[in-house]
Amino acid sequence: MRLPVYLDYAATTPADPRVVAVLNQHLGQDGVFGNPSSTIHAFGRAAARAVETARTHVATLLGADPGEIVWTSGATEANNLALLGVMRAHVRKGRHLITSKTEHKAVLDVCRRLEREGCAITYLDPNPDGSIPLERIAAALRPDTVLVSLMHVNNETGVTQDLAAIGALVRNHGALLHVDASQSAGKLPFDLQTLPVDLLSLSAHKLYGPKGIGALVVRRRPVRVRLEPLLYGGGQERGLRAGTLPVHQIVAMGEACRIARVEMEAEQARIRGLRDRLWQGLTVLGAVALNGDPEQNVAGILNISFAGIAAEALLDALPNIALATGSACNSASHEPSHVLRAMGCDAMRMRGAVRFSLGRFTAVEEIDYVIDAAAAAVIRLRELSPVWETRRGRLKSRAVDWAAP
Numbered sequence: 001m002r003l004p005v006y007l008d009y010a011a012t013t014p015a016d017p018r019v020v021a022v023l024n025q026h027l028g029q030d031g032v033f034g035n036p037s038s039t040i041h042a043f044g045r046a047a048a049r050a051v052e053t054a055r056t057h058v059a060t061l062l063g064a065d066p067g068e069i070v071w072t073s074g075a076t077e078a079n080n081l082a083l084l085g086v087m088r089a090h091v092r093k094g095r096h097l098i099t100s101k102t103e104h105k106a107v108l109d110v111c112r113r114l115e116r117e118g119c120a121i122t123y124l125d126p127n128p129d130g131s132i133p134l135e136r137i138a139a140a141l142r143p144d145t146v147l148v149s150l151m152h153v154n155n156e157t158g159v160t161q162d163l164a165a166i167g168a169l170v171r172n173h174g175a176l177l178h179v180d181a182s183q184s185a186g187k188l189p190f191d192l193q194t195l196p197v198d199l200l201s202l203s204a205h206k207l208y209g210p211k212g213i214g215a216l217v218v219r220r221r222p223v224r225v226r227l228e229p230l231l232y233g234g235g236q237e238r239g240l241r242a243g244t245l246p247v248h249q250i251v252a253m254g255e256a257c258r259i260a261r262v263e264m265e266a267e268q269a270r271i272r273g274l275r276d277r278l279w280q281g282l283t284v285l286g287a288v289a290l291n292g293d294p295e296q297n298v299a300g301i302l303n304i305s306f307a308g309i310a311a312e313a314l315l316d317a318l319p320n321i322a323l324a325t326g327s328a329c330n331s332a333s334h335e336p337s338h339v340l341r342a343m344g345c346d347a348m349r350m351r352g353a354v355r356f357s358l359g360r361f362t363a364v365e366e367i368d369y370v371i372d373a374a375a376a377a378v379i380r381l382r383e384l385s386p387v388w389e390t391r392r393g394r395l396k397s398r399a400v401d402w403a404a405p
C-alpha cells in the first residue's frame, strides 16, 4: 500500500494512465499536435478529427449532441459562461436567477457579479439533508426568471438533486435550467435526451482527466439556448469560446469520458461498497454524524462530523491520509463550510466535519488502514477534548444536537 493514502478525489482525481497515454500522443512532434483550425493542411485536419472524436465521447456519455459541447478551461469557466452568458443574452426577457446556498463558489461568486450588473438572485435554502425542495423552487419562480442554476451532486456532501423533477418544473415555467455536473458526470448515469436540462458544466479533472479542461453543454433542443460569449477572438466553438483548442487536453477529456461510460456502473458499485465499509468502521466510535442524505448521494463522498473534535486537529493527527475539511476552496480561509451552514449544522458539527472522498484507485486495504488510523486518532483527541467526558464516553454539553439529518 502506498502512503499517504489519497482520499480527496472530490478535490481532484489523478489522470487515468490510459488518459495520460492519449494526452501524450497529441502534444509532440511525433503526435497529433496541429492547430485544429488549420484545416488547410494534414496536421490541422488530423487535430480537428481528434477533437471531433473527443467531442463525440463527451456527448455520448451525457446523451447530448456533439454540436452541443463547448470546450472550456474547466467547470469554473463553464459556470461563468452559462450564468453570465445567459443572463446577459436575456436582459429583455428578465433579470432574475434562482440558485441555492449550497452551490460551488464557481456559481455563487458569479451570482455576486450578476447582482452588481443589476440581476436579482434568489438563494434557496436546502433541507437539513442538503436536498432543495421542489416547492421552494416553485415558489421562487417569477415571470422574469430567466435561469435556474443548481448542481447535480454537491462537492462537499455528495448529495444529489432530482434533476428530472426540477427540470420539468423549470421548463414548464419557461425558464432555463443550468446544472453544474462536475461531481456527477461519469459517476451517475444521466441522459440529456430525456432529462430537461438546458446547460451543463463539466470538469475533466474530476473524472480522471487532466486539469485545465472542461466543457459547457449548450442544448439546442427543445430550444436553442442563446448566450453571450465571455471571450472574443478566433471564433472557435461557434463563436461561444474563442481561443486555439488545446488538443491534448481535449482528447484526454474525451478518453476520460469514454472510459467512464464503459466502467461507471461497476466502478460506482465498488466505490459504494468501500464507502459503506468506511462509514461502518467509523460509526462504531459513537457520536459520529453523517452530513448529507443517507440515500440520495454519489458513491464516492462521505462527509462526517466527530463530536468533540475539530477537523483540523484530526487531519493534523493523520499526516498519512489526504482528506478535506469542508471544501478545498474553503479550507485555506478556515471559514466554516457555507454548505454545512446552509444545511443548518451547529458550530461544533461544522468544526468537526471531515470529507472522505474515494475513487477509481482506492483499495480496500487503504480503507481498512484509514478506519484504524482515524479511529485511534478520534479516541485520542476525544480524551483531550474539554467537551467530551471520557469516563462516560459521551458529550458533556447537552446543547449539541447530534441527531443525523
Ligand SMILES: *Cc1c(COP(=O)(O)O)cnc(C)c1O
Residues within 6 Å of the ligand: 010, 011, 073, 074, 075, 076, 077, 104, 106, 151, 153, 154, 155, 180, 182, 183, 202, 203, 204, 205, 206, 212, 213, 214
Ligand atoms: C471542481 C468543481 C468545480 C470547478 O471545476 P474546475 O474545472 O476546477 O474549474 C466547479 N463545481 C464543482 C461542483 C466542482 O466540484
